[in-house]
Amino acid sequence: DAGVIQSPRHEVTEMGQEVTLRCKPISGHNSLFWYRQTMMRGLELLIYFNNNVPIDDSGMPEDRFSAKMPNASFSTLKIQPSEPRDSAVYFCASSPYGGGSGRAGEQFFGPGTRLTVL
Amino acid sequence: RKEVEQDPGPFNVPEGATVAFNCTYSNSASQSFFWYRQDCRKEPKLLMSVYSSGNEDGRFTAQLNRASQYISLLIRDSKLSDSATYLCVPNPPDKLIFGTGTRLQVFP
Numbered sequence A: 001d002a003g004v005i006q007s008p009r010h011e012v013t014e015m016g017q018e019v020t021l022r023c024k025p026i027s028g029h030n031s032l033f034w035y036r037q038t039m040m041r042g043l044e045l046l047i048y049f050n051n052n053v054p055i056d057d058s059g060m061p062e063d064r065f066s067a068k069m070p071n072a073s074f075s076t077l078k079i080q081p082s083e084p085r086d087s088a089v090y091f092c093a094s095s096p097y098g099g100g101s102g103r104a105g106e107q108f109f110g111p112g113t114r115l116t117v118l
Numbered sequence B: 001r002k003e004v005e006q007d008p009g010p011f012n013v014p015e016g017a018t019v020a021f022n023c024t025y026s027n028s029a030s031q032s033f034f035w036y037r038q039d040c041r042k043e044p045k046l047l048m049s050v051y052s053s054g055n056e057d058g059r060f061t062a063q064l065n066r067a068s069q070y071i072s073l074l075i076r077d078s079k080l081s082d083s084a085t086y087l088c089v090p091n092p093p094d095k096l097i098f099g100t101g102t103r104l105q106v107f108p
Helices: none
Strands: A005-007 A010-013 A019-024 A031-036 A042-050 A055-057 A065-071 A074-081 A088-095 A113-117 B005-006 B011-014 B018-027 B030-040 B044-050 B054-057 B060-065 B070-075 B082-091 B100-108
Touching: A005 A088, A010 A019, A019 A088, A019 A113, A042 A065, A042 A074, A055 A065, A074 A088, B005 B030, B005 B082, B011 B018, B018 B082, B018 B100, B030 B060, B030 B070, B044 B054, B044 B060, B044 B070, B070 B082
Parallel strands: A010 A113, B011 B100
Antiparallel strands: A005 A019, A019 A074, A031 A042, A031 A088, A042 A055, A065 A074, A088 A113, B005 B018, B018 B070, B030 B044, B030 B082, B054 B060, B060 B070, B082 B100
């Protein structure tokens, strides 16, 4: 299995530009998570999908952030407009377990996208 | 009180040593717990799941103390390759909270 695939691996953009991050979860996994990691705040859950439906987006920082999961094999996280404080590593993770199972913590992470907003 | 608290370290230990990390959590509704390891500039990887009082996998042992609301990770016979950051993850219903991690450095 190829594991969770994320693209791009690195993104450098200027403030105000739109940024789209992509994720392909492991085939057969029905839960998908987007995280952001910074030195100051650690790893933060942004949004969680189960069976392609957003279940919890309470971690999305503001309206500039949006996420979609049009099918079981693809998800995007979009930032529009981007700001320097959005600079972070964004991880996508998938799990074969749903949130209610108590096993959703068993997740497989992608390699991350390192975003720098100038 | 923070939802998850971990000593950031670093813990510097020689090869072969035994080292233990503690993690305290505030939500008593947490039923399951996870330990992840994260190497520098890499993604987190699941190390161990804890669904009852503890779990053991080779050199790694996790112990849960629900009364005091902490979970520990014990690493025996440390290897150089154990050098990483260890993230504690309590799982209250419908939520997953990552600690900021404890950094371990094993030296020869």
